[in-house]
Amino acid sequence: MEWKNIWRGMAMGTSDLIPGVSGGTIAVILGIYDQLIEAISGVFSRYWKKYIGFLIPLAIGMGTAIIALSRVIEYLLLEYYAPTQFFFIGLILGIIPLLFVEFKSRASIRPVHVIAMVVATILVASMAFLNPVDSSIMTDVTFGTALLLFFSGWLGSMAMLLPGISGSFVLLLIGVYPTVISAISNFNLLIIGIVGAGVAVGFIVSSKVIRYLLANFPGMTFSVIIGLVIGSLAVVFPGVPASGVMWILSIVAFIAGVIVVRLLSKYSV
Secondary structure, three states: OOOHHHHHHHHHHHHHOOOOOOOOHHHHHHOHHHHHHHHHOOOOOOOHHHHHHHHHHHHHHHHHHHHHHHHHHHHHHHHOOHHHHHHHHHHHHHHHHHHHHHHHHHHHOOOHHHHHHHHHHHHHHHHHHOOOOOOOOOOOOHHHHHHHHHHHHHHHHHHHOOOOOOHHHHHHHHHOOHHHHHHHHOHHHHHHHHHHHHHHHHHHHHHHHHHHHHHHHHHHHHHHHHHHHHHHHHHOOOOOOOOHHHHHHHHHHHHHHHHHHHHHHHOOO
């Protein structure tokens, strides 16, 4: 068992609670993205025993963070929205140079890669102008809402694995984010189970696709990943802080985010 994956999973789980921040981005910072994709893709094959030791501690860490911090994240987003988002902007800006280093180790940058990067950046940045569905919290589960929650989990998990695209933001756009957060906070096992089943299916499908692309088209795949990460800055940007105190807290949080990336990338592998 790779028990150090518990704290890695906690970092990923925490980020997945924030609309606009991707657990895949944190996996890249931690230097385990390729290994994560391979493990999720391979755990449902006949070689599953090879990947269990990697995934179980990671899942424990993610689950622990999501359950323990869901209320904390709700509070921070409500009371300190701008500083919280600027912390993640610091994380994102800190990871971009690391991604270019990873890119150059896999392929040479060509004009087609730059075009793909720009297109991916624009696509993700445009999500900042989409209006999330204003939805109330669902407590009663019908067949229709169960389908919605299942496929929301499916889409959200596919987004989680892609650096730069936030699973939480996808849930927010669909209109089920408040329901999912409330279910986690209040231990609504039925809703958690339905969304979790969708997440599991999404992980299986998307991990196999990403693994294939990384193996066969590494340059183009990393071009798109870098574009997704850069574009996510527009999604995370909270606007200009409203007061001097929030300005100071936002600057401190931004610097802390950059420092955290450096520390994580230095000591993670």
